[in-house]
Amino acid sequence: MRPGPSFYLYIFSILWIAGCASSNKSTKQLPEAQVRPSQLQQASSSVNEEPSLVAIQSKYLLKDTTQTKVYLYVDALKGRKTISPADFIKTYNLNYVIYSDYGTRERLGYGNVKLDSSNVSLVGSKIVIAYDLKSPNRDYGVLLSEISQVGTLKKVLNDLTIQFKKLQVNQVYGVYTASSPQPLQRHYININEPFILKKVANGSDQLHVFYYNHDFEPAGSPMNVAQKGSTKTLEADSTFTINTSETLHFNKEGLYNIFADTTQSEGLGILVVNERFPKVTQPQRLLGPLLYMSTNNEINEIKKAEDYKKALDKYWLTLMNGNTPLAQQSIRSFYSRVEEANQLFTTYKEGWKTDKGMIYIVLGPPDKVQRSKDREVWSYDQRGNAQNVNFTFNRKNNQFVDDHYELVRYAEYQPIWYPVVEAWRNGSIR
Structure with missing residues (x-):
C-alpha cells in the first residue's frame, strides 16, 4: 500500500527539523589544533567539570609591514558548557613561535602572551584571543601558537601561515x-546582516565591490581524473563602492568581491547567504548535497517533481526500505555533516560544494591533517575497505579567497569511496 500525502508531510517535517534544530554540541573542527574531532563528542558528553580545549581556528590582519594582529578562535569547554573568559584566563597560558617555513627550525620570533580581559573575549560559543606580533623582516612565515593548561602537560597547537608584506585588502580589512567585536573568521555573512569593514589601524577608505549572482558548481567526484576545460571568464553582475568603518548590509544573496584598488588581482570575497545558513532547510537547497550519495537518475527525478517535499520524503524512504526511524537518523546525520562543512569550508562558495566539504560530508572528519605551505593531506585510519587512506589538497590561486584548495583526484579511490556511499544509502552511518 502506498503511503498517503499526510505521511509524506510527516517525513518531510523530519527533514525540516533536522535542518532547523539547534545543536547542543560545539561544531566539529578539523584537527589542525592537534586534537581529533572525535574528542569533541567525548568532551561534550563528559559529566565532569574538567576544562578541555577542542580545537582552534585562526586568522590574521596586518596593521602594516611591521605589525600583525593574530586572532585565535577557540572551542573550549568546561564540562558541557563553553568556558568563561575569566576561567580561561586562569586556566591557560599562550606562547608562540614564528618559523621561516614548515619543516624548518629557523625561528623568526617567539614570545609569551599575557592573557587578560583586554585580549580574551567570548564571541558566541567561542573564546577569542587577540594578540599582537612584531612582524619579522620576511615575506612569509609560519606562526605556531601553543595554548597550554596551567599545572598540566595538556596543550593544543595551531599553525597559521602569514604573508607579512602582502598588504592586500583581505590581509588588511x-x-x-x-x-x-572581533573580525569574523568565516567568509560568509547572512543576507541583510549589518556589518562593518575596517582595518586594525583604523581610518576610513573607499573600496570597490564586484557583485556576482552566480551559482558555483559543487565538487566533482574524487575519481574524476579528466582534465578540466578552459577556465570560463566570470563577469560581474554589478559594481559599486562602499566606505569602510560604516555600517553596511547586502540585500542580495551571492558573492561580493571587494578591492581597495581595481588593478589588484585578489580581493576580499564575502559570500552572502540565506538567513538559515550554515543550516540547510529549504527543500530546493536540501537536494544539492545529495549529489554526493545519489545517482543522476535519482537527482533528476526529484528535480522533475512538482512537490519537492514529497519527492525528498520518497527518496529517503525508498533508500531505507520504508524504515521511518532509520530515515530520520540518516537525515539528521547527513545534514549535520552538511552544516559542519558549511561552517568549516565555505569560501567563495558554500562549504558543501568545496572539495574539502565533499570529502568531509561523505567520509567524516579526518583522523590526521598534515600541512605545508601550499598543501594539506587528510589521513583516515580506515574507510570503506581500506586502511591509511590519504587525500591531498593543493592550495590554488583564487581571485576571491586566499584559502582555496583543490583535491588531487585518483581513479584508485573507487574501492574506498563507493562502500562508504553505499553505507549512507543503506542507513548504516550514524
Whole structure:
C-alpha cells in the first residue's frame, strides 16, 4: 500500500527539523589544533567539570609591514558548557613561535602572551584571543601558537601561515558584525546582516565591490581524473563602492568581491547567504548535497517533481526500505555533516560544494591533517575497505579567497569511496 500525502508531510517535517534544530554540541573542527574531532563528542558528553580545549581556528590582519594582529578562535569547554573568559584566563597560558617555513627550525620570533580581559573575549560559543606580533623582516612565515593548561602537560597547537608584506585588502580589512567585536573568521555573512569593514589601524577608505549572482558548481567526484576545460571568464553582475568603518548590509544573496584598488588581482570575497545558513532547510537547497550519495537518475527525478517535499520524503524512504526511524537518523546525520562543512569550508562558495566539504560530508572528519605551505593531506585510519587512506589538497590561486584548495583526484579511490556511499544509502552511518 502506498503511503498517503499526510505521511509524506510527516517525513518531510523530519527533514525540516533536522535542518532547523539547534545543536547542543560545539561544531566539529578539523584537527589542525592537534586534537581529533572525535574528542569533541567525548568532551561534550563528559559529566565532569574538567576544562578541555577542542580545537582552534585562526586568522590574521596586518596593521602594516611591521605589525600583525593574530586572532585565535577557540572551542573550549568546561564540562558541557563553553568556558568563561575569566576561567580561561586562569586556566591557560599562550606562547608562540614564528618559523621561516614548515619543516624548518629557523625561528623568526617567539614570545609569551599575557592573557587578560583586554585580549580574551567570548564571541558566541567561542573564546577569542587577540594578540599582537612584531612582524619579522620576511615575506612569509609560519606562526605556531601553543595554548597550554596551567599545572598540566595538556596543550593544543595551531599553525597559521602569514604573508607579512602582502598588504592586500583581505590581509588588511576585517569583517565585523554586531555580535562579534572581533573580525569574523568565516567568509560568509547572512543576507541583510549589518556589518562593518575596517582595518586594525583604523581610518576610513573607499573600496570597490564586484557583485556576482552566480551559482558555483559543487565538487566533482574524487575519481574524476579528466582534465578540466578552459577556465570560463566570470563577469560581474554589478559594481559599486562602499566606505569602510560604516555600517553596511547586502540585500542580495551571492558573492561580493571587494578591492581597495581595481588593478589588484585578489580581493576580499564575502559570500552572502540565506538567513538559515550554515543550516540547510529549504527543500530546493536540501537536494544539492545529495549529489554526493545519489545517482543522476535519482537527482533528476526529484528535480522533475512538482512537490519537492514529497519527492525528498520518497527518496529517503525508498533508500531505507520504508524504515521511518532509520530515515530520520540518516537525515539528521547527513545534514549535520552538511552544516559542519558549511561552517568549516565555505569560501567563495558554500562549504558543501568545496572539495574539502565533499570529502568531509561523505567520509567524516579526518583522523590526521598534515600541512605545508601550499598543501594539506587528510589521513583516515580506515574507510570503506581500506586502511591509511590519504587525500591531498593543493592550495590554488583564487581571485576571491586566499584559502582555496583543490583535491588531487585518483581513479584508485573507487574501492574506498563507493562502500562508504553505499553505507549512507543503506542507513548504516550514524
